[in-house]
Amino acid sequence: METIYLNKRNLAAYQDMASSNVLALGCFDGLHRGHVKVIQSALQVAKERKVSLSVMSFFPHPKTVIGGKECFHYLMPQSEKEKRLCELGVDTFYLVEFDRDFAGLSPQAFIKEYLIKLGVTHAVAGYDFSYGSRGAGNMETLKQDSGDMIDVTTVEKVEYKGEKISSTRIRQQLLDGKVEELPYLIGHSYEIKCECAGFVLTPYSNYTLPAPGRYEVTLKNKWNSLQTEVVVNEKSVMLTSKNQVPLWLEGNLTIVWNRQMRTERDQTGEVFYEYSTNESSA
Numbered sequence: 001m002e003t004i005y006l007n008k009r010n011l012a013a014y015q016d017m018a019s020s021n022v023l024a025l026g027c028f029d030g031l032h033r034g035h036v037k038v039i040q041s042a043l044q045v046a047k048e049r050k051v052s053l054s055v056m057s058f059f060p061h062p063k064t065v066i067g068g069k070e071c072f073h074y075l076m077p078q079s080e081k082e083k084r085l086c087e088l089g090v091d092t093f094y095l096v097e098f099d100r101d102f103a104g105l106s107p108q109a110f111i112k113e114y115l116i117k118l119g120v121t122h123a124v125a126g127y128d129f130s131y132g133s134r135g136a137g138n139m140e141t142l143k144q145d146s147g148d149m150i151d152v153t154t155v156e157k158v159e160y161k162g163e164k165i166s167s168t169r170i171r172q173q174l175l176d177g178k179v180e181e182l183p184y185l186i187g188h189s190y191e192i193k194c195e196c197a198g199f200v201l202t203p204y205s206n207y208t209l210p211a212p213g214r215y216e217v218t219l220k221n222k223w224n225s226l227q228t229e230v231v232v233n234e235k236s237v238m239l240t241s242k243n244q245v246p247l248w249l250e251g252n253l254t255i256v257w258n259r260q261m262r263t264e265r266d267q268t269g270e271v272f273y274e275y276s277t278n279e280s281s282a
């Protein structure tokens with residue numbers, strides 16, 4: 001998979017090199033089940049049409065530019081998104097620089113300069129995708145904005161428990177410490193890559209830590225895995241003292257968040273921990 005960091009300065013050069021492709025559109029932070037459905041739908045169209053599959057995403061997240069949100073909780077760094085998109089069969093990943101100039105493009109200008117001139121013949125996105133200044137363009141206007149040059153597939157809402165699966169919902173679940181339910185939203189447990197030194201696990205940037213508390217997790221690298229307990233503080237994760245720390249834990253690790261543990265007190269007032277029981281099923 002080729003990743004192209006696209007901006008107004010290099011756009012013309014990539015337009016010159018463009019060939020026919022199917023494009024999936026959106027931010028895709030966390031690559032949850034709704035996102036995967038969009039990309040799989042686009043892959044199917046690309047196979048039918050025998051053309052390549054592209055994904056166009058925006059960085060930084062539009063909400064940080066439009067909404068002025070300085071502290072934004074990303075679910076995954078771009079490097080992780082690239083890895084997952086490659087596994088999903090994407091040939092070209094356009095990461096467009098989202099700045100105020102870009103946000104001000106009219107819907108028609110965006111479709112012409114960033115889709116038609118980049119060889120897009122079919123666009124795929126979810127039912128709620130929007131584009132162009134003030135988010136005025138949507139899935140109903142896309143074909144018309146392209147002067148009928150681009151066909152459109154709209155993916156219907158993917159839900160869990162009657163509500164849309166969204167990156168916002170996943171962020172909220174993490175901030176509430178409810179990691180047990182995330183496999184139903186993401187398709188697998190939430191994972192964070194980190195650096196382990198002694199008892200301290202320091203997450204790399206652009207992940208969202210679950211709320212402070214105690215969790216049952218799986219720690220893994222390429223060769224080993226260990227089911228254990230950790231305590232989350234403001235910015236770091238600590239192995240609990242009862243852990244025997246095997247040597248292989250030092251260095252790069254992935255934390256797989258399995259479930260939060262509840263704090264309980266026995267009759268003498270002594271604190272102990274139990275697995276939370278509010279697990280849900282699909």
Ligand SMILES: Cc1cc2nc3c(=O)[nH]c(=O)nc-3n(C[C@H](O)[C@H](O)[C@H](O)COP(=O)(O)O)c2cc1C
Binds near residue numbers: 134
């Ligand atoms: C060219 C362009 C201009 C945009 N301008 C705005 C804007 O002015 N206001 C806004 O809220 N969102 C704007 N957006 C962001 C979209 O509303 C939307 O968040 C983005 O296309 C990503 O889609 P997604 O949120 O479905 O992933 C713009 C998007 C594009 C592609």
Ligand SMILES: Nc1ncnc2c1ncn2[C@@H]1O[C@H](COP(=O)(O)OP(=O)(O)OP(=O)(O)O)[C@@H](O)[C@H]1O
Binds near residue numbers: 027035128129158159
């Ligand atoms: N649950 C869903 N069902 C179908 N399509 C979806 C779903 N969630 C997102 N999409 C589509 O996936 C693409 C990426 O969407 P986006 O990054 O805005 O995800 P999101 O989960 O809605 O994010 P946020 O909560 O930050 O708005 C868009 O085309 C969007 O319409």
